[in-house]
Amino acid sequence: MTSRSPALKPPIPPRAPASPAPIIPPPPVAAGPPDLAFPLPPWSPQVPGPPPPPLPPPPPATGAAPPHVFGLEKSQLLKKALEKAGPVPRGREDVKRLLKLHKDRFRSDLQWILFCADLPSLIQEGPQCGLVALWMAGTLLLPPSGIPLERLVQVAMERGYTAQGEMFSVADMGRLAQEVLGCQATLLCGGLGGPNRDLVLQHLVTGHPLLIPYDEDFNHEPCQRKGHKAHWAVSAGVLLGVPAVPSLGYAEDPELPGLFHPVLSKPCQSPPLPEEGSLGAVYLLSKQGKSWHYKLWDYNQVRDSNLQLTDFSPLRATDGRAYVVPAGGVRAGLCGQALLLRPWDSSH
Known part of the structure; x- marks a missing residue:
């Protein structure tokens, strides 16, 4: 059987109402944990308080305080999201294509185990990358069709989480997921390394999705631009490089020797998780809203990109559009x- 990850924290509590004044992200400050309005998860170095209360009922249609936004006076209603029909590559086949195409990127001294869940494809329209990633994740949480993207956009705008589809708060994304998808949402703080690394890998091995903000390079891969290219992706699987594959519950791929898949109909022995210092041994199977295909991203590359998101893009700050950004930027x-x-x- 696969390793069970720790029980997830109860629902993320509601965000405090925002003041009507526009908020401009402050300049970078000394590194430290973000000032959050709710306790960190139990695996955080901080000691958590008692479980937070459940989400409150939806706010009334009138009388709610306006959100913190850039260019509120120029705000436009988000156009109706367009879900474009297109090819939906299966995760296993996409990974095999990448392994064949980039043989030199993957260590030949390791055997590889692929855990993946199939996600649909949806190309974003405008700055909707976070909501598109959440929509794709929702198809695993509420199969087979999930929740319409229009519903996610509508609720996000009604709650003041977004002005035109952008999402600059992981906490708000968690609240939205809980309310609309009715799922468990655990906010991971402190980066993807350290003790959080095994938690993330175990979560993906059990077949559950992970939403990750990162800086997007020209080829959609993670890079480091201080948050100026902030983007969202959903990971729905992981490729693990191990010295030897457990004997119970895995089958070697008939086309690619050295690549193994868990046999779903049989008991499966937990795979060994590569140590954090093992370079090139863990790849996240990810999708984002600008491509039909899966991506295989080195875990350390994603970790480093996620950990340096500090600044709001100057281009966005002056483009005349509205953006909802939390206090603290x-x-x-x-x-x-x-x-x-x-x-x-x-149960996992």
Whole structure:
């Protein structure tokens, strides 16, 4: 059987109402944990308080305080999201294509185990990358079709989480996931390394999605631009490089020797998780809203990109559009954070 990850924390509590004044992200400050309005998960170095209360009922249609936004006076309603039909590459086949195409990127001294869940493809329209990633994750939480993207956009705008589809707060993304998808959402703080690394890998091995903010390079891969290219992806699997594959519950791929898949109909021995210092041994199987295909990203590359999201893009700040950014800016909303999602009835 696969390793069971620790029980996830109860629902993320509601965000405090925002004041009507526009908020401009402050300049970078000394490194430190973000100032959050709710306790960190139990695996954080900080000691958590008692479980937070459940989400409150939706706010009334009138009388709610306006959100913190850039260019509120120029705000436009988000166009109706367009879900474009297109090819949906299966995760296993996409990974095999990448392994064949980039043989030199993967260590030949290791055997590889692929855990993956199939996600649909959806190309984003405008700055919707976070909501598109959440929509894709929702198809694993509420199969087979999930929740319409239009519903996610509508609720996010009604709650003041977004002005036109952008999401600059992992905590707000968690609240939205809990309310609309009815799932468990655990905010991961302190980065993807250290003790959080095994938690993330165990979560993916059990088949649950992970939402990650990162800086997007020209080829959609993670890079380091101080948050100026902030983007979202959903990971729905992991490729592990191990010295030897456990004998119970795995089958070697008939086309690619050295690649193994768990046999779903049989008991499966827990795979050994590569140590954090093992370079090139862990790859996240990810999708984001600008490509039909899966990506295989080196775990350390994603970790480093996620940990340096500190600044709001100057281009966005002056483009005349509205953006909802939390108090404390991009550093408080995205830096070193990710979101673990799973169904409430999950036993893992």
